[in-house]
Structure formats: structure tokens, C-alpha cells
Amino acid sequence: MAVLPAFGYLPALGGQALSLTPWQDLLAQPGLARSVILSFTTGLVTTAVSVVVVLLFLAGVAGTRLDRWIQRLVSPLLSVPHAAAAFGLAFLIAPSGLIARFVSPGLTGWERPPDWQIVQDPWGISLMAGLILKELPFLLLMSLAMLPQLDPVRRTQMARSLGYHPTLAWLKVVTPALYPLIRLPIFAVIAYASSVVDVAMILGPTMPPTLAVSILSWFHDPDLSRRFMASAGALLQLGVTAMALLTWWMLERGIRYLGYRWVMNGHRRRGDAMLRNTGKILILLATLTAFIGLGSLALNSAAGFWHFPDLLPQGFTPRHWQHALPELSVSLITTLVVAIISTLAALILVLAALENEQRTGRRPSEARLQSAQGLLYLPLIVPQIAFLFGLAVVLESLGIRIPSVMVVFGHLLFVLPYVFLALSEAYRRFDPRWLHLAASLGTSQNAAFWRIRFPMLLGPILTAIAVGLAISIGLYLPTQLLGAGRLPTVTTEAVALAAGGSRRIIGVWALTQACLPLLGFILALGLPRLLWARRQGMKGTL
């Protein structure tokens, strides 16, 4: 449905014949090349930095109190919607932001904010920083969910007994085993970062913006004929994302070659301390930045007038919250209902699919299965706006016009791949000997699932639920386009109000949006601890 308009076919707009005009229009857009390069590099750099930091951090974890504290601090960040984190970061680093206020006028002598281009810089640095804040927790959590099955403790113990220092030991013996397990989440990050819209609108360059932002503006252009060009742009975006993935794949090959030599070179201590501390410092920095950013949103949501060099507002007022309360309560319920239904539906589907795969012994390498999975990830990779416009048209043609059904279905499409990502590897790598043992004791397959597999995988399952809830709560376009705007969620309200630009109101809504999925996370973190309080070996999944 996005493909046809890209070649000039959309009867409602008088496009009856196929042509290449949309592509010619697209290529004539000023700044197109720059937009494409921006999207491409954002996707790769964001992912590379996030992966390296997460691996370094995990390698340096030595079970100290600081480590555990960082870990506990990072996880809830996953649930903070991207837009909320981006708003927080923007207010932190802007020339009139918290950092500038902190050092002014004392250190800088600034009575007025300096005229510096920090947020929305033309190179996309602030955009990448904002994305990294959010992708770090995602990759970290994914890695933590996979780690237990690799038994990293014993692996490193083995390496250490050969004289390797701890961080190097981890990097050399655990990373090569861990990487394949988190490869799909990494691909999802590349796809997301190269096609993201909301964060790019807040932090990204503007003249020109990234490709995805341009596409969105063409789709919303009052000049309806621009939709042809927008559809062509959506296909181009698909190509850019595919290129980024391909480049990453080639980088992987290169690093595997070089990395192999590094692993085998036998150095046991060179750079150990530096590596350990870099990971820790970077992740700490990112986490603190994110939390201070959220804190500044909280400040804003209760602020009276706030003059520039002042670190705190002149006064506080509850009126922004009071005002939002009635609308908040209505949309909160909708948000939760949609999120819970779509996440549970996704979970059931994923568990059923994985269990079926295990029982029939089919492996993902089989071509048919692989292509089915490729389809599953499509919503993550295709630009949302093009995909959803097509989907809306399809559902319309089928005569499905019940907004609540369409919204839940739309959410399911986006929640499903993430739940699958969070769960599939842990599921497939589950040691089959447990089940063999159960079978030898006469347990049926169903009973084995409920009594052995399910409880032992409770950690990854809860992580998957938390991820699913967070994704669903953060979805904007699917809710808006498929629900015809009739199902106001916290996110759709937040985005609509953000258009008005009042930081006070953005503060109220972004904070609510951020706190909501947090509940899911607290459950995901807390439940295994509660349930397995007396089983030492099963507490460590999160």
C-alpha cells in the first residue's frame, strides 16, 4: 500500500497510472542527500556506542554494591518513552538548560543564554546522545536476560584460573558467546535509530532533518499530491535502514576477524583497569543524565515563572497538574487496557510459537520459518507512517471500523516483535536436559511446560512483558492513525499537547508517560525475587 503511491498510483488523489514522477520530485528535494546520510550514521553510531558501552559495563561488573546499584538504576530507564527522555535531555543541555543555569552566572558570567547550537545540532550529535540514553538500557536488559544461560561466572572463573584479569576474561570468553544472542535486538536498535521520528523531532537536526522526519512532514503536507513523494521517501527510508543493517553485518565480519586475533593473543592484563572503568563511567553518566533530565521535567511540571540564570523556578504551583488531572485519568485507563491486552496477546502468541517450534523440533534456520520471522520484524524496520497508512487503508477496505479493535491490533504488531526478541533466545537455549529429565519421570509435555519451563524462564518472560508494556504505552502513530484518534492514550495526549510547546504541560504528561511503564518494571524486577525468595539460583535473572 505504500509501494503503489510511490509510483504514482493512488486513485483517491487522481493518481491512476504508474510513473516515476514521485521519485523525481523526491530527488529534487533540497538537502535530501544530507537527510539520508544523517539517518544512516545515526543508526550506526547510536548502535555501536550502545553495544560497546553495554559490553564494557557487563565485563567490568564485579558484583560490588555500585555495580548492583547501577544495574538497578538502568533497568527502569527502558520503560521511559523515547520522547520523554528526549525532552529531558533537551532541557538539560540547551544553552538555557539546567547545566548552563548551574554554572551561570557564577562561572560564565552569562545573564542571558549563549547563542550556541547545542540541541538540534546539524551533525545529529544531540540526537545520537538522546537515542543512546534509551538504547543502553534496552541492550543491557536484553543481555542480562540472556546471560544466565551462558553461565558467565564459571566461564570467567576458568579464564581467571589461566591468569586473565577479570574484565579481559569476561570480554574474551563471554562476549563471543553473548553476541549472537543479542544480535537481533541490536538489529532492532539499528532499524529504530535510523528511522526514529519523535526523538529526531525534538533533538535532531532541522535543516534538513533526518529522512524519517522529512517523510512525516510530506505525509502531513496540506498539498495532498506530496503524498506520492512521501511514499517514495518511505521506500527510500527502507533502503537506508537496509543499508545500515548491511553495513553493520559487514562490520561484524571485520570485527570477528580482528577480534579473534585479539582473543587469542594471550594478553592477560593489558588495559584491564581502563576498560573496566570506561564502561562503568559511561553507563553511569548516561543513566544520571537521563534521570536528571526526568527530574528537570518534574521541576517544570510544577514550576512557576522560571527566569534564565536561576537554577530553580521563582515559585511552584500545582495548577499544571490539577488542570491535567481529569484528562489524565481517562487516558490512563485506556492506555493500560490497550497495553495489557496487546502485551498478553503477544506473549501468548510468542510462547505458543516457541513451544511449537521446540516440540516439532523445527529450527529457525529453515527457510520458511525464517521468512515468517522476517515478516514479524517488518513493523520495526518499515517507516511507521507509510506502513500504517497502508494498514489503515487495508483495514478500512476490509470494513473493520471498530477503533478499539484496530488499535489493539496495531499495538500487537509492534509489541509482538519486541516480545519475541526478548524471549526467543532464552527459550531456544533452554537446556533440553531439564525436559528430558521431566519426561523420564513421566511428566507430559504440557505439564513440563507449566512446571519446569515456565517457572525457570519467568525472568525473561517478565522482562518480555515489561518491554511489551513499555512499547505499547509509547506508541503514538499506531494509536492515532488506526484508532482515528478516538482512543486517547497518555502518549497521544502528550504528543498533541507537546505541539503547543508549553514545557510545563509537557513536563506533566511526559512524567506520567514515564512513570506508567515503570510499574511494569518494578513488577518484572520484583516478582522473581518474591517468588523465588528461597531459591538462590533463580533470582539473578534481572
Next chain:
Amino acid sequence: MRSIFTLATLMVATLLAGPSMAAPAPDDWKTVLSEARGQTVYWNAWGGDVRTNDYIDWVNRQVQAKYGVDVVHVKVDDTGVAVSRVLAEQTAGNRRDGSVDLIWLNGENFAAMREHDLLFGPFARHLPNFSLTYPEHNPEVVTDFTLPTDGYESPWGKAQITFYYDSARIASPPRSIEAILDWARHHPGRFTYPRIPDFTGSTFLKQALLSLTANPEPLYAPVEESDFESVTAPLWDYLEALHPHLWRDGRQFPANGPAMRRLMADGELDLAFTFNPSEPAAAVDDFELPPMTRSYVLDGGTLGNVHFVAIPANSPHKAGAMVVANFLLSPRAQAHKQDITVWGDRTVLDVTRLDDPARKAFAATSDNPALPPRGALQTTLPEPHPSWMTALQEEWRKRYIRE
């Protein structure tokens, strides 16, 4: 069991009755009123302003009590989203059961929807309250960016470019387009305009062009009929001179009017403008702008326009939508809307021609010092033909977006 049966009957009845009730004759107002009762009108309107949202909520309570019509405000961040939706439905062949019943729009969006036959009408002239706008004396209520509305949209409110500044920092702000350039030279980095194609930013271009050109006449006809290059040359010369003195040296621009207001709030800018004359006063009340904020209009007047509501052709609740559009034009609703403590959006009614009790409702004036001085909004320049907006936007992007 019985309730399920009732529900099923109801659903079938709605399915059967819905489309047949969808297109009442607008001139038979009694039938419109009776058909409207019990309908739910999904009103797609920009939701970025708390005051506007509250006003729409008030409208809902009023029409519920008076006409038995429910209004649901579907908040969109961009009117284009609602246009998209109607378009998607039309693409799929949904001609009678659309999801948008009323849409807040003007200018380009109206022109586009009209061009593609996405609107229902003509209906505006049949609304009983429409006559209070006295269109024969106020052509702006039936003209949208020079295009005749032909009854396909009903006027709702008025906007006009209004400048604002912090009087604690600036004693005398520039009062003309030429003076702004001079002022910017002396206050580098303290003025900017929203990034094109934002509509407030585009309006600044049109305002500047109108002030700089010797002969504004070609601007009121389609752009194809004149020599774009020579007509707009003074504008590009002006911008070349202005940009180096703008915020971020003119290499970056705020996304829209509200973003520009936020820069004012942060003290990054000293001078800004808005399309809603009461926005600065409202922002002071909300602790966003400094208390000493003042507003004014350029000498010789600024661009102004009317914003409208329209009904998509595939709306299933046209009667309800018409009742709402009519209520929006009632003196009570218009006076309430103009109240600065409510929203401060100016009325489209011809107040001088209203009868006494109705006129009194508008008499209440506000002494809020952040409002434009009384009489400032008297001189309104009419909007050029919409094709100019598109052409200016294209040219601007060609010139200023980096390759």
C-alpha cells in the same frame, strides 16, 4: 440472552439507520436538529493549547444540554493528520461512515480538501447563526486565503500576527519590517522566525513580502499569473541581510510558534510573534512568559485570517456537526471564546450589527497589560492567494537548506 438480542438489534438498526441519516438537507433546520439529537460528533482539532481544549470541552457540555449532541475532541498535533485520515478512508472507498465529523482548519488544508472533494456542503449559509457574521459586510468570513468558501466551511474565529516582547528588557520594539532588520543588527541573536513550512513562519515571509513590495496586487492572484522571481526579489534581499543577525545566526530556526514562545520564556529571544493576539497574555498567566511581556501590531497592520470548521463528505454525523458549527457561531459561544480568561480568540460575528443584549456580552474588556492595546487589531491585511505560500516555502527551502 435478551440483552444480547437487544444489542444485536441495536447494532443492526444503527448500521441500517446510520448512512440514511447521514445527509440531511442543511436548509431544513428543524430536521437537522431532530436528526442531530443523540449523535456523537468527533471533532478533530489541534490539541496543543490547554485553553482551546478547555473551550471545546465547554462547547461539549453546552450542546449536550441544549441539543442532545455529544462532542468528542479528537486532539491532533497537526491538522494534516485529520486530512490524512479522511483521505485514507476515501482511498478505501469509505464514503458514508468516516471517523471525522468536524475538522478545524483553514487556508492550505481547506484548499486541499476542497480540491479533492473531501468536504460536505454547501452548508454554512444555512446555519441560522451564520447571518450574524454579516458576510456582505465582512467578506473575510466567506473567503479563505482569497478562495471563496462556497459554504463548505463555517467561520469560527480570527487570528492576526501580533508581536510581543519583554518590556523589562526592551524599551521600544521595532514597529515595521524594515525596523526589525535594523533592530536585529543592534541585538544580534535575539530574534528569529519559525522554520518554513510552519504556517506562522510562512506568514512572516508573506508579511515581509507585503511590506517590502511596491505593488502587492499580484499576491492576491494565483502565483502562476505573475513573475515570481521579480515580485519576491525584495524579500530574499531582505532575508539575506537579516539572517546573519538572527538567533543561531539564521542557521537554525524554531519548529513553530510555540517553540518560539519557549525561546522567549528561556530568555533566548527578545522579540517574537504569534498568530493568536491573546497568546502572550495567556502565557503570562500560565507563568510561561515574563510578567512584563507586552504585545503590539506593526504599523500599517499585520496579516490576519479567519479559521473555520468544515464537515468531511463521509461524516456519518453531519446533522450533529452542523448543530455544533451553528452553536459555535452563537453570540454566547463567541463571546465566551473571546473572553481572555477563557481563550481570547476573537469573534467572527459583526458585533456592531448585533442586537443590544448580544452586543453587551462582547462589551467586557480586559485590562490585561500583556494584551495588544485597544484598537491595535483594527488594520488587518488580507491573506495572499494560497499558491504564494507554497511557492515561497519551496523557494525558501531551496535557498536555506544545506545540501
